[in-house]
Amino acid sequence: MSLQELVNVPDEKRDHQWEIDFFMAITQSNLKLLHDAPQKGPDGWPYLLAETSPDATESANKIMQWLALKGVGLAINPTKSYPDYVFTYGMLWHFKETGLFYRTAEEAPAGTVELEKGQKLHSGPPTPQYLPQYVRNILKQFFIDQAVHRPRILVMSADRKHYDLAFSLESLGNPPTKEHAGIAEAISWFLPPHYSVVLVSEVGLPPFVDLV
Numbered sequence: 001m002s003l004q005e006l007v008n009v010p011d012e013k014r015d016h017q018w019e020i021d022f023f024m025a026i027t028q029s030n031l032k033l034l035h036d037a038p039q040k041g042p043d044g045w046p047y048l049l050a051e052t053s054p055d056a057t058e059s060a061n062k063i064m065q066w067l068a069l070k071g072v073g074l075a076i077n078p079t080k081s082y083p084d085y086v087f088t089y090g091m092l093w094h095f096k097e098t099g100l101f102y103r104t105a106e107e108a109p110a111g112t113v114e115l116e117k118g119q120k121l122h123s124g125p126p127t128p129q130y131l132p133q134y135v136r137n138i139l140k141q142f143f144i145d146q147a148v149h150r151p152r153i154l155v156m157s158a159d160r161k162h163y164d165l166a167f168s169l170e171s172l173g174n175p176p177t178k179e180h181a182g183i184a185e186a187i188s189w190f191l192p193p194h195y196s197v198v199l200v201s202e203v204g205l206p207p208f209v210d211l212v
Helices: 003-007 016-027 060-068 089-098 133-145 177-188
Strands: 030-033 046-051 073-076 085-087 122-124 152-157 163-168 196-200
Touching (some): 016 060, 073 089, 085 089, 163 177
Parallel strands (some): 046 073, 163 196
Antiparallel strands (some): 030 046, 073 085, 122 152
16 A cells, blocks of 8 residues: 555554554655644644655655654644644654664553562663663753753663663652653653653662763
């Protein structure tokens, strides 16, 4: 199916296979930009707005590579009642690094995690593959904009299969518990959908590292 055929498929018939086909088609197609500059989306995040069009001339692949370095998402056919697809920033940089927008993983709720007493924990700073330097810079700027100047992080796993990217509650200013899920959700926009983001106290855990 061509990209044009895929965006004409009714919403109720778009399943996981449609998404796979759409990803494959769009990375090999051209797009038409609606604005030269990113626009603020309904969710508050910046997106480049683009249309699928027979006269599109901009390589979608090149657009995505560029957006990955800028901290900007991508909305496809946003003039419809709902866009055909919305790529978060996390999906775009993961595509730049791996050729995949995300990996299939067990759903993990964003928010706070509690460790059982005696539970073994594998932990350490994120690798450049897990969190590239340019992504750290963009994430760091987001925190600075929120008046958080030294966020601290740690990658943790109880089984070496499923990993959490933990953010120190102390370094975030100890926000109220009711705000944890919203903060984790905001951070998640900068990360691929399969990453698990948690907010935890540093007490009793291995040393966290500055997000630098």
